[in-house]
Amino acid sequence: VQLVESGGGLVQPGGSLRLSCAASGFPFSRYVMSWYRQAPGKERELVAAISSGSGSTNYADSVKGRFTISRDNAKNTVYLQMNSLKPEDTAVYYCNVLQVYWGQGTQVTVSS
Numbered sequence: 001v002q003l004v005e006s007g008g009g010l011v012q013p014g015g016s017l018r019l020s021c022a023a024s025g026f027p028f029s030r031y032v033m034s035w036y037r038q039a040p041g042k043e044r045e046l047v048a049a050i051s052s053g054s055g056s057t058n059y060a061d062s063v064k065g066r067f068t069i070s071r072d073n074a075k076n077t078v079y080l081q082m083n084s085l086k087p088e089d090t091a092v093y094y095c096n097v098l099q100v101y102w103g104q105g106t107q108v109t110v111s112s
Helices: none
Strands: 002-006 009-011 017-024 033-038 045-050 057-059 067-072 077-082 091-097 106-110
Touching (some): 002 091, 033 077
Antiparallel strands (some): 017 077, 033 091, 045 057
């Protein structure tokens, strides 16, 4: 299993970023995919998840209405569109499957 995140960076408050996670080594379309984040000194937390079939989604309360998770099963890729970013969104963002396999993470920094 391999998960490779990309798309992080430095953005001003109120800005947007789109994270991507390219997956390989497992039947991607059959599994729930999730995004987690970990800020300095804090525990890793679930940000958003998307189901395998209907594509139903769930979000942490802190990101509802600002972040959107989506997936492209033809490309084995899951996305996280992040809008109206806040300084408290600063963290390393990780892609996850089965709560076992993790990507290397991508840094998101929200600062003026």
